[in-house]
Amino acid sequence: MMIIICIIAIMIGNVEIHAQFPDRVGMPDCDAISADQPGLVWGVSCMMTPGYLSIADPAQGTVSGDDASFAIGPADKAVISLGDGGSAIITFQRPITDGPGADFAVFENAFDDYFLEFAFVEVSSDGKHFVRFPSTSLTQAKQQIGPFMRIPDVRALHNLAGKYRAGYGTPFDLSELKDSIGIHLQSITHVRVIDVVGSIDKQFARYDGKGNIINDPWPTPFSSCGFDLDGIAVINEQNIIGDQLSFAPNPVYAGHNGGMVRVLEGAQELSVYSMQGEYIREGIDGNIQSAGLPGGVYIVKGIQNGQLRSGMLMIMP
Numbered sequence: 001m002m003i004i005i006c007i008i009a010i011m012i013g014n015v016e017i018h019a020q021f022p023d024r025v026g027m028p029d030c031d032a033i034s035a036d037q038p039g040l041v042w043g044v045s046c047m048m049t050p051g052y053l054s055i056a057d058p059a060q061g062t063v064s065g066d067d068a069s070f071a072i073g074p075a076d077k078a079v080i081s082l083g084d085g086g087s088a089i090i091t092f093q094r095p096i097t098d099g100p101g102a103d104f105a106v107f108e109n110a111f112d113d114y115f116l117e118f119a120f121v122e123v124s125s126d127g128k129h130f131v132r133f134p135s136t137s138l139t140q141a142k143q144q145i146g147p148f149m150r151i152p153d154v155r156a157l158h159n160l161a162g163k164y165r166a167g168y169g170t171p172f173d174l175s176e177l178k179d180s181i182g183i184h185l186q187s188i189t190h191v192r193v194i195d196v197v198g199s200i201d202k203q204f205a206r207y208d209g210k211g212n213i214i215n216d217p218w219p220t221p222f223s224s225c226g227f228d229l230d231g232i233a234v235i236n237e238q239n240i241i242g243d244q245l246s247f248a249p250n251p252v253y254a255g256h257n258g259g260m261v262r263v264l265e266g267a268q269e270l271s272v273y274s275m276q277g278e279y280i281r282e283g284i285d286g287n288i289q290s291a292g293l294p295g296g297v298y299i300v301k302g303i304q305n306g307q308l309r310s311g312m313l314m315i316m317p
């Protein structure tokens with residue numbers, strides 16, 4: 001009997017969505033983060049990799065690439081449009097940490113609760129190894145959602161940025177990545193946002209964490225196509241230990257970001273020593289040059305807020 005029901009369901013083809021995730025802004029179970037929530041801190045740098053105007057016709061080229069500053073600072077509806085499959089990496093003044101509940105939120109500029117575009121979200125604690133939040137899209141993938149068509153029910157979506165309208169961020173909780181390797185959940189320095197494309201054509205489709213095709217408005221061969229990143233807000237920011245220098249990223253791969261490590265909160269007269277106390281090199285404009293240093297743990301000393309402080313920096317080979 002069960003088998004027959006299953007076969008009928010497959011034949012009908014349009015099985016009801018099992019809506020199981022929070023609903024749109026204004027509904028009681030909505031988990032969106034308002035851009036006006038007190039205490040949010042926002043991204044400070046953005047590096048964008050433009051996607052195609054249409055992934056089905058690469059000859060049309062990529063999106064022109066908006067002013068990257070539109071994706072940093074508070075969400076203000078000035079955005080960068082990623083294009084089909086495009087991405088952006090945002091960094092922060094201090095690392096994000098896994099605190100209670102959602103740890104950061106990603107803001108898009110949808111003008112209402114239904115005309116939505118989605119993006120994968122990945123995090124890194126060294127700018128090199130990124131781990132993707134396991135996403136879910138239970139929206140049907142039999143009929144393409146066209147460029148001006150509605151997303152039927154946001155309760156079918158989880159861990160995809162862009163679920164909520166402008167001014168309301170999609171929350172991400174680092175504890176969902178606790179079984180991941182290669183990242184430190186207490187020191188996330190980079191968030192990468194990647195347009196999901198949205199085509200249901202298997203040549204171009206992108207898949208959620210369970211292998212479902214993600215269906216969102218497509219094709220959209222406009223200069224403003226793809227996910228529109230407005231900003232990323234940090235909810236749980238790493239506390240800086242008062243009397244120690246802290247670095248971002250830490251640990252760091254020797255060649256990361258041109259081999260530069262930033263000293264959080266700023267410091268002057270930086271110098272780098274081996275664990276045996278041997279002087280190695282000076283800092284440069286508040287940064288440590290990690291390129292060329294063998295893998296290992298180093299002691300960095302510097303003047304911060306008028307006091308001599310030190311901290312430990314780990315360089316990965």
Ligand SMILES: [Ca+2]
Nearest residue numbers: 098099101174
């Ligand atoms: Ca958390």
Ligand SMILES: [Ca+2]
Nearest residue numbers: 070076078230
């Ligand atoms: Ca913005």
